Amino acid sequence: MENKSHALAAGIFVVVVAALLAGLGLWLTRDRTDYTLYELSSKDSVSGLQPEAAVRYKGVAVGKVTRIGFDPKMAGNVLIRIAVNESAPISPTTFAQLGYQGVTGLAHIQLDDADAPIQPPPPGDSGLPRLTLKSSSFSQIAEQGPAILAQVQEATERINKLLGDENQARLALTLDNLAKAAGSANTLVQRIDNTVATKLDPALATVPAVAQDARATLQSLRTAGDNAAAAAGEVRSAVAKLSVEGGPIDKIADSSQSLSDAADRFGRVSLPRLNNAADEAARAARRLGRTASGISDNPQSLIYGNGSASAGPGEPGFVPPTRLAPAP
Template sequence: MNEVASGCGMESKVNYTIVGLFVVLLTSGLLGFAYWLAKHGNQEDYVTYRVYMSESVAGLTNDAAVKYRGVDVGTVTRMELVPDNPEHVMLTLHIRRGTPVTTDTRASIRFYGVTGLGYIELQGSSTEAPALKAKDGKIPVIKSTPSTFARLDEGLSELADKSTQALDRIGLLLNDGNLQNFSKLLNESRLLISELRKQTAHLGAFIDKGIVAEQKISAAFDEVGASADGVRSSAESVKRMTDELRLTYVALGQDLQRRMTGVFIRLNQLLENFDVLSRQLQRSVSEFNAAPADLLFKRSTPRPGPGEKP
């Protein structure tokens, strides 16, 4: 019986060894397949990109999600400082092939609510931009933009600086000397207002006088207007008289010219007759000198002159 029992024990040990060996080999195969699948299985389905951040990446972790307008398109596979510029952080992203990553796509850090966990958000502004591709074998780089918290922090810092400057200027403006000057200005303004109130009655009287003066001036302008109308009428009368005198002078001149012309014509005729008479008288005197007896007896005949027939 002891031999039978020992034989059964040996067979049981062999079966456990075979089962254990099979389990070990199966587990190793599964682990190896999983490693291969994780390392090489999805290389054709994802494209590697890089993003350089100038702000803190606190809240981001390896395997953090990469979203394109809220849709999961990849993961963050690596985060490290840039050796040449430690102020920047280099992120390596694996993004699903076919995602519309273009030259104008921008990456920024977003956070899930109040948990503090971050992810990368991708946004593009134009569908006509060319696709972002690798050049000279280098990994393509997606440009980054500041996150909302970074912009808020920058805005608050700038606001704090400007507030400090404004408070400093207000402090300079409200120093003791300026406060005293301001107090004096208020006192003088109070005195000026009191004096203006006293002069209000005089100002009212002055305004009333000004109204009366304006009425008188208006009446004077009306009288001047009437006088101007009279002057205008007189000027028209003078003009009419002048026109009549001109017409009368012209008519008188024409009549005088006509009469003088007649007088000159008669005077010319008279002068011609006087010339004829003087020639005849001269001829008679010559004849008398030649034959004085002819004046009584008419005996002699005058000698013919040159070119006359006897």
Template sequence: MENRSHALMAGFFTIALLILATVLAIWLGRDKIKRVPYDVVTEMAVSGLNLQAAVRYKGIKVGNVTDIDFDDKNPGQIILRLEILPDAPVTSSTYATLGYQGVTGIAFVQLDDEGTSKQLLVADHNPDVVPRIPMRPGMMQNLEKRGQAILAQTEELARRLNTMLDPANQKSLMTAVENFGQASAAWKALPAKFEPTLARLPELADQAKLTMAEVRTLSANASKLSNNLNQLTSNLQADDGPLARFNLVMDNVGNSLTLDTLPKIQTMTGEAKASLRSFGRLSDSLKDRPQSILFGNPLPAPGPGEPGFVAPK
């Protein structure tokens, strides 16, 4: 009987010790920090994300995921409830992505900020409304989308290859290969045809050198001729050159014609005109009195007061 009472006391003591240790552990492990709730709304899959998953801001743990549920108002959307430390700088430009830890595949929520806003994200004048953080595709989601695009392109490439390897296309391809082989054979025959021309290249090069030498000589002669022409032009255009002297002579000749010859010509012309008038009068007199050649001109009638004057009746 006494052994049973000792065993019962030991059992009660053990149970009491366990209860006390549990209460002490809960009391010591409780979180006294008041956290700020945020909701993350997304239509993407959240595979690998569990309750109490870590929430990291630029790699630093700032909270946990406390709830994962569907949005009753918008079917297809998922709402993640986050409990984040109050000193975390969650702003209006903060966004969330889904990250994965190493090779374990355990998902966590990664917060990042574009830096376009400095205003902290808070509820709009309603403490019952939880602020919402938008979620963007993470690296795995982008890889998945790009992988699907690559698979679609691969399928399109395979389809085109199958189309190209169709029997009808294979025949055309073989014909093209044969034509390429013929063209290659013709190309191989070209060096043999070019050998005579290549053999004459040294001779042509020598002739080209001689031609270039003659061209240089001709250029030098042309340069000398140009210099001589320039010198001749300079001499002709000099102040005491032939052109200047010729201009001076022509000026003297012009002055002589103007001052000496032309007046004499004018005088001679006047005398010739007077002679012609006299000759004209003589001719008219001979026509009227031809006998004047033999007897001379008759005397003029006497005037008043002269001997032989007869007054008219």
């Protein structure tokens, strides 16, 4: 009897202390801020955005998300209701955008100002003012991904067409003609030199300065011909290196294919994993809420556990112990 009375007193004490702590926590965490309600309507996906998510104005927390649903006026649009501190400098140039926190996939509402006033959307059925919700950078990248891949594919096809067999044959023919022209120029220089040496020596002897200049000019022409032939050889070698298997052209094609594969893996693997991480975090929060609610509804479970305890004196269902008969 006495042990049960002590247990009852301890249970009442725990309940009272828990109620006091809960009241103290509510008093300390009560929100006295005055909020102004706004609505946002978006046709884009809002994955990672949850109720109670933060609303930030240029990085400063100024409110929270109060509701996420569907817009009854525009089929397929998501309707987001936010509460913004009245002290936040909301102006006709203010617009909203989804922001993401690192690699967790959790989203929040980011408010910012444009350079010029923005015409706000008309209010909905609730009559609350609406802010313009622009697409986030992440959404824009996801939308532009197919266009980027298409441009890379088109560039690759043009490079392959430019370096096709027919164009390579034409380039090789041009280099051969250039080499032949250089050889002809070298032969012409030799003939001029021979003519000057055999037939114009008497005349050149009378004008040694002119002869010296002519020889220097002929030597320059010979050097130019040799340089042209060397340049033609180098160009032919460079074209051969570009066309060789595993060369720069093949590496460009491989890099383009790797970029296409990376974008495809990002769309098929990374995005689903980010969405799964956000769903797991939401489920963990709901489990924690259910546990706290169970303890608040049945605080004596901290002492007796989840099972029901026997009734004590004065409680319905109490059965006094049976007195043992004295021994004869």
